[in-house]
Amino acid sequence: MTAIVSAENLTVTYDDFLALDTVSIDVAPGESFGLVGESGSGKSTLLRAIAGLSPVTSGRIVLDGKPLDAKYRDKAFYRQVQMVFQDPYGSLHPRQTVDRLLQEPLAIHGVADAERRILRALDEVGLGSSFRFRYSHQLSGGQRQRIAIARALIIEPQIMLLDEPTSALDASVQAEVLNLLEQVRRDRKLTYIMVSHDLGVVTHMCERLAVMKNGKVVERLSSADLVAGRLSEDYTKNLMVASKGFVRNAVA
Amino acid sequence: MSTMLTVDDLRVSFPTRTGLIEAVRGVSFTLGRERLGIVGESGSGKSQTGRAIMGLTPAHAKVSASKLNFAGIDLLTAPAKVRRSLRGSRIAMILQDPKYSLNPVMSIGRQIVETLRTHENVGKREARDRAIAMLEAVQIRDAGRVFDLHPHEVSGGMGQRAMIAMMLIAGPELLVADEPTSALDVTVQLEVLGILDKLVSERGMGLIFISHDLRLVSSFCDRVIVMYAGKIVEELVASDLGNAKHPYTQGLLNCMPTLGTDRHPLPVLDRQPEWAL
């Protein structure tokens, strides 16, 4: 496989704390790759390291065959790689209009044709042009997440880093946003790396996944293997069991 | 099964500049020593239902009911003092966001100890031991260390568990748990549910478990009330969720991606205006 993104023996430390411990993943072009594991296992740290936002102490990240600097990311990088976070409240400035929020990345990257792109982006995420001059604090959680996705898509990246993009949403709204993410991936042949604590969501969205624990990848498998229970780690098994809901008496 | 709580035609509304927001519109149910789930999307009125029972409705809102009775006490006419003392001892609520329930300037351990000592006459030493035991019971590792930390020094999940410990140490008869595990990992979530479960089965506590997660609720509760736009649209025996009649309930169940079902795109809710009537 020729990977579009790989992490090679990536290590991230905060003071003395090993948040990522020699982690390696390879993601193929056009693939949707999942990261699962309990909270604190390092999933966000890995995504953020790819985006140049975590203090990498050793190892490297290779994008399109070219190794990246440990910290510095140039504009061209963000043109190619965009990130969507869990919290649609935190990631969008509440006192800005949707229009401003969508203008900003275009201005940063010097992209012409703003008018057409904004209308197209709004249309693509299922919000009409009537939303264009609303403030983000006037939007529901699902609408905000659509705007966050529109903002990431508007400069036409190839790769999207999705950190629990639907965890803060109602199930019904989650379904709409997941459908949207699948649709744009298909239309634009995007590559996704997606974090979720929900195995149902990850297996729905991703072909392959890595299971993380204490800053390490403990298992790599396909979604089909996970669904069929073909897994080797007890840790993964526990995540599986837990995802099926509460079982009386099984909990001591 | 003896009824400890009766809620009949509960209504909660908020006057605003643009008109009256009716958050709860005629909710009725009874609760015994059991686990009752309340599910529905955000904004459906679950929290305001729980808060009205607790007497924690915001001051500017209006609450009415034809009956709101806990263990023979009429909550609608009970003096504020009575309600406050009920809240500290016989009724407790776990909130979704621990930030609002833990005191930021007091160590976690001291908050739990003070809660315990307002209910029971126990010595300092015993109070400390029991607080630490309760922190361990909610699966906090290194409870002795966490005892001395302030809320801002622990993660969200740990803060949530500390708050659960604080609520449980008073040994309430009725517990309203408002999305108590939404911020927790599934594995920890199940441990917390295990603790709540024991309180119901062993101590006979009555539990109202509020959640947006229909599947989780149905695996845990005895009965489930489904709310939409401030009303109950359906009540079900939890094990019978598969036979839900209301299209809203069915829609909520169907739209979740689950292991081993392969549906692209996922079905989405097709909201009908008559659901909100």
Ligand SMILES: Nc1ncnc2c1ncn2[C@@H]1O[C@H](COP(=O)(O)OP(=O)(O)O)[C@@H](O)[C@H]1O
């Ligand atoms: N900025 C930071 N400073 C110190 N520790 C951090 C920081 N960011 C993350 N960590 C720690 O790194 C570990 C992994 O965190 P994270 O990647 O956010 O986990 P996940 O996304 O899997 O829940 C956690 O123990 C977390 O507390």
Ligand SMILES: Nc1ncnc2c1ncn2[C@@H]1O[C@H](COP(=O)(O)OP(=O)(O)O)[C@@H](O)[C@H]1O
């Ligand atoms: N302080 C308030 N002022 C006005 N409306 C409110 C207030 N608090 C809640 N509401 C409204 O009441 C409705 C029900 O809210 P809530 O009970 O919190 O829903 P849920 O817990 O099911 O998400 C919502 O439409 C919400 O906007």
Ligand SMILES: [Mg+2]
């Ligand atoms: Mg994370």
Ligand SMILES: [Mg+2]
């Ligand atoms: Mg609520």
